[in-house]
Amino acid sequence: MNKDDFPILKDITYLDNSATTQKPRQVIAAIADFYEASNSNVHRGVNRLAEKATMLYEKAREAAARFINAETAEIIFTKGTTESINFLAARLPIEKGDEIVLSEMEHHSNIVPWQQVAKEKGAVVKYIPVKENFILDMDKARELITEKTKVVSIVHMSNVLGTINPVKDICRMAHAVGAVFIVDAAQSVPHLKTDIKDLDCDYLVFSGHKMCGPTGIGVLYGKKELLEKLEPYQYGGGMIDEVSYERSTWTEVPSKFEAGTPNIAGAAGLLAAIEYLEEIGMDTIQEYEHGLMTYALQKLETIKGLKIIGPQDNRGAVISFTLEGIHPHDVSEILDRENIMVRGGHHCAMPLMKKLGVSGTTRASFYFYNTKEDVDALVSGISKVQEVFA
């Protein structure tokens, strides 16, 4: 794993990978190359450039499908996780009295769209509690998921706690009552080998920018037979079969869900990012990050006044902590002066912060290009923070 592939990492210790990841030269070059050699619109023109752009765009779809073991037609490109969830909230059949089950550790992106649709339709949102050991209460999950449940949408890996949730078990519970199961995989697809056939989820959503790809492109995976039943999310060019002044008909999935000019350069970048990750191997990444996380936890636990906010096991390399008497914003600011980038705040999980009884946490989140030296830099950076506040 070559840190030198990432120009921006030259002089900094970047530990804010849950927010977004850095881009290797290969991804940056793929985006530049698209504009230099292939720029055209897709699926329309009968000219060489349009064909080249279309081939590249569809190759990105094939790569995204391969990456999660899906079929190509099951991959819809969106702006990212947030848009994918908004799409599902807007289009899944939800009626008055129906229940939507989420968990207490969801990102705002997997809370707010459901609250809105519940308000509009008269449905009810329920939350699987997080226990004191930062894992989901599966007994409560069993009670909450009932015949009234129409949608269960759960984060695979928490962006705050690092907890890896037993999504396969929750999926079985959802299917047993005929509910649709969605996985928010924004933090898992970049770090864990993902197989949608093994998970058996109905939908799975993630963002390109959290896996070395560019911003503005993400994926909505859906089982083909389910996607075929959904109405389009947006309307316009690219998604129609025939249009008259009176009425219109739609194309097949996936283009039925991709109205307007898509993010073609973004797809080219995502393709390069996927190829980059495949070259290293997701098993290798997973194993390496596990070692790094174990090292980081051991080191951080020795710091007086530092409390880890997250579980011991079954977790990813996202480490939230509090420092006694010091606000997370101050921690981040002082670490930044030391060229160490972490995040301080609520991490788009305000309800979880309230539940945990903290205003925010400091979060160090790792990716495969981070090293033990980065962990050591963080640990000595924290000592400096404590000196300032001593």
Ligand SMILES: Cc1ncc(COP(=O)(O)O)c(C=O)c1O
């Ligand atoms: C768990 C989780 N879900 C959803 C999102 C939203 O992703 P995006 O902002 O790329 O749409 C994030 C981003 O941090 C996340 O961590």
